[in-house]
Amino acid sequence: MSTATPHVQKPGWITVNVVNRAMAFLTRRGLSIRGSRVMAVRGRKTGEWRTTPVNPLTVGAERYLVAARGHVQWTHNMRVAGGGELHLGKKTEEFTAIEVADDDKVPVLRAYITLWKAELGAFFQGVTPDSSDEELRRIAPDHPVFRITTKAA
Incomplete structure (x- = not known):
């Protein structure tokens, strides 16, 4: 069993207090x-709703949530809750989430880094959209990915 601390890149003050709040507000x-x-996902200890702005990614016919900053609070909560809600204005989508195995993350991580390299590329340890599959597999354990399925209304 590994005693290594999971990879986490904590957001800076500007991200937390300006960028995330502005994105959530809009x-x-x-x-x-x-x-x-x-x-919105239920907290693993309190059961209370916790919210954070996210950018779901569509690859093929599937939708994903990628944790660019690593093993953060929402990823721990998602593992316990198994789903949550996505809000846009007054529209709410309930979803279930299944964590993707490290070996299956390569195409998702490549698509995510391609789309978000300017904003979030620094969190991927020098890996770019042009990096090899082996390089993407190397960073896969540091970036949780969840396949999400919207619940039928």
Whole structure:
């Protein structure tokens, strides 16, 4: 069993207090920026709803949530809750989530880094959209990925 600390890149003050709050504010009012949503997931200890702005990614016919910053609070909560809600304005989508195995993350991580390299590329340890599959597999354990399925209304 590994005793290594999971990879986490904590957001800076500007991200937490300006960027995330601005994104959440706009998304709550129905303005999606590049697919943004406010995700709500139940806390693993309290059971209370926790929210964070996210950008679901579509690859083929599947949708994913990628944790660019690593094993953060929402990823721990998602593992326990198994799903949550995505909010855009007054629209709410309930979803279930299944964590993707490290070996299956390569195409998802490549698509995510391609789309978000300018904003989030620094969190992927020098891996770019042009990196080899082996390089993407190397960073896969540091970036949780969840396949999400919207529940039927």
